[in-house]
Amino acid sequence: MARHVIAPVDELPPGTRKFLEIDGRPIAVFNIKGEYFGLMNRCPHQGAALCEGPLIGLAQSRDPGEIEYTKLGEIIRCPWHGWEFDIRTGQSYCDPRRFRVKAYPANVEPGSSVVKGPYVAETVTVRVESDYVVVEL
Amino acid sequence: MNIQFRESSEAASPLTAKTAIADCDIHPARATRTELYPYLAKRWQHHLEVYGVHAYQGMMEGPPYPKAQPNASRRDAYPPEGGPQGSSLSFMQKQLLDPNNVQLGVLNPLNTGQGIRNHELSAALCSAINDWQIDKWTSRDKRLKASIVVGNEDGLSAAAEIRERAGDKNFVQVLLLSRNVEPLGQRRYWPIYQAAEEAGLPIGVHAFGFGGNPITPSGWPSYYIEEMVGHSQCQQSALASLVLEGVFERFPKLKMVMIEAGFGWAPSLAWRLDKVWQRLRSEVPHVKRPPSEYIREQVWWTTQPMEDPERREDLFDVINWIGWDRLLFATDYPHWDYDEPSRVLPAGVSEANREAFYLGNARALYGIG
Ligand code: FES
Numbered sequence: 001m002a003r004h005v006i007a008p009v010d011e012l013p014p015g016t017r018k019f020l021e022i023d024g025r026p027i028a029v030f031n032i033k034g035e036y037f038g039l040m041n042r043c044p045h046q047g048a049a050l051c052e053g054p055l056i057g058l059a060q061s062r063d064p065g066e067i068e069y070t071k072l073g074e075i076i077r078c079p080w081h082g083w084e085f086d087i088r089t090g091q092s093y094c095d096p097r098r099f100r101v102k103a104y105p106a107n108v109e110p111g112s113s114v115v116k117g118p119y120v121a122e123t124v125t126v127r128v129e130s131d132y133v134v135v136e137l
Numbered sequence: 138m139n140i141q142f143r144e145s146s147e148a149a150s151p152l153t154a155k156t157a158i159a160d161c162d163i164h165p166a167r168a169t170r171t172e173l174y175p176y177l178a179k180r181w182q183h184h185l186e187v188y189g190v191h192a193y194q195g196m197m198e199g200p201p202y203p204k205a206q207p208n209a210s211r212r213d214a215y216p217p218e219g220g221p222q223g224s225s226l227s228f229m230q231k232q233l234l235d236p237n238n239v240q241l242g243v244l245n246p247l248n249t250g251q252g253i254r255n256h257e258l259s260a261a262l263c264s265a266i267n268d269w270q271i272d273k274w275t276s277r278d279k280r281l282k283a284s285i286v287v288g289n290e291d292g293l294s295a296a297a298e299i300r301e302r303a304g305d306k307n308f309v310q311v312l313l314l315s316r317n318v319e320p321l322g323q324r325r326y327w328p329i330y331q332a333a334e335e336a337g338l339p340i341g342v343h344a345f346g347f348g349g350n351p352i353t354p355s356g357w358p359s360y361y362i363e364e365m366v367g368h369s370q371c372q373q374s375a376l377a378s379l380v381l382e383g384v385f386e387r388f389p390k391l392k393m394v395m396i397e398a399g400f401g402w403a404p405s406l407a408w409r410l411d412k413v414w415q416r417l418r419s420e421v422p423h424v425k426r427p428p429s430e431y432i433r434e435q436v437w438w439t440t441q442p443m444e445d446p447e448r449r450e451d452l453f454d455v456i457n458w459i460g461w462d463r464l465l466f467a468t469d470y471p472h473w474d475y476d477e478p479s480r481v482l483p484a485g486v487s488e489a490n491r492e493a494f495y496l497g498n499a500r501a502l503y504g505i506g
Contacts, residue, residue, distance in 0.1 A: 046477040052213040079212035
């Protein structure tokens with residue numbers, strides 16, 4: 001696993017993202033409130049440049065009329081078909097074919113009605129080393 | 138539109154595809170509000186500035202439901218030079234036509250002059266859009282062909298526009314929308330069908346439109362997702378009307394393309410129509426054959442959005458009923474529910490059917506070499 005310096009910390013302030021290609025693979029690195037996240041910039045659904053989507057939160061509902069909005073700025077919404085992925089884990093939410101996947105019982109998240117989908121976007125480890133943002137790949 | 142995209146990633150553009158395809162639903166957009174002015178008489182430019190546009194629908198400032206993504210479009214489709222998605226030919230070439238090996242792209246402009254209460258203005262705007270399609274698109278890229286946009290609520294002026302464009306190789310079909318003031322089989326629209334049949338041009342019926350009626354048969358729904366599925370209900374009503382009013386009987390050479398409303402519902406609609414027709418035939422004696430026959434002979438279907446059943450074989454059952462020679466591949470670029478050509482057709486399709494699906498059917502229908 002090689003380490004790639006991608007930017008001095010000052011060049012990736014909170015709220016920004018950077019796109020780059022490492023060994024022919026498209027990567028995006030995000031700074032969200034001082035935390036860094038990396039994702040492979042390719043949507044596992046139909047292959048869109050996933051990271052060009054907006055960062056949103058996760059809307060969930062126990063009952064009609066009750067809405068909980070959490071993980072603000074931690075969910076990326078694909079620029080094509082709007083599938084949602086948790087940028088911490090790459091986990092997709094609400095895949096239409098989720099019922100095929102037996103490994104995801106409905107109580108994965110107690111009280112949650114948003115079911116995690118089987119698609120997972122590839123995540124990339126990002127760290128800060130002596131004031132540089134570094135990606136491990 | 139003030140959402141501009143930050144630094145973007147070139148990296149994910151697909152590699153050039155080998156399979157040649159047709160894309161039968163591309164939406165070109167205007168870069169600026171006044172981009173049509175050079176094609177509009179001064180009288181109408183002035184009219185637009187002073188009075189604006191009065192649509193049949195109540196909400197004047199835009200479509201009845203927000204569209205999930207800005208301009209209902211892919212967020213990675215903003216042209217680098219600015220302007221809304223779909224407004225730049227060079228970017229469309231780079232993002233859609235070249236990498237996907239598109240040999241034929243059919244343009245279906247939306248938000249044109251259709252569904253406007255002032256019929257003279259409607260006709261003027263539609264005609265301007267047609268000139269603009271030639272100037273900005275088809276004359277600059279031979280892969281692109283335009284749809285003749287017509288002022289649909291005034292059948293006579295719509296027919297005049299079709300006759301004026303007939304024989305012009307820039308155009309390959311006439312464009313109507315599914316939501317109109319009345320169901321599409323009604324007599325007011327017949328001059329359009331007559332002119333199209335004479336010109337040998339198919340009629341494309343694209344989902345959407347501003348007819349002033351609720352967007353579902355049971356009223357105005359709460360959510361955009363209901364509008365999305367409502368398109369197929371609307372298209373079903375339009376198709377039933379076309380059959381039962383006798384449009385297909387009266388215009389036997391007319392070809393209709395159902396655009397962007399799915400096709401999984403086609404067999405069940407046809408079966409239901411056949412069944413009630415056997416019992417109620419005497420109400421509509423002008424419908425001389427079982428409705429399904431007209432549908433199978435005179436209707437084509439674009440693929441986007443394709444139904445996505447859990448068992449892919451279910452999809453094949455539907456297509457086998459419709460006919461592999463009736464589907465026209467479409468991406469719906471640049472809209473957000475875009476279909477990626479390399480990812481839509483599951484494995485297990487014969488080479489001949491695959492070729493027909495991606496290119497052959499479109500070439501045959503639109504008469505492109
Ligand atoms: S390509 Fe990302 S949701 Fe379809």
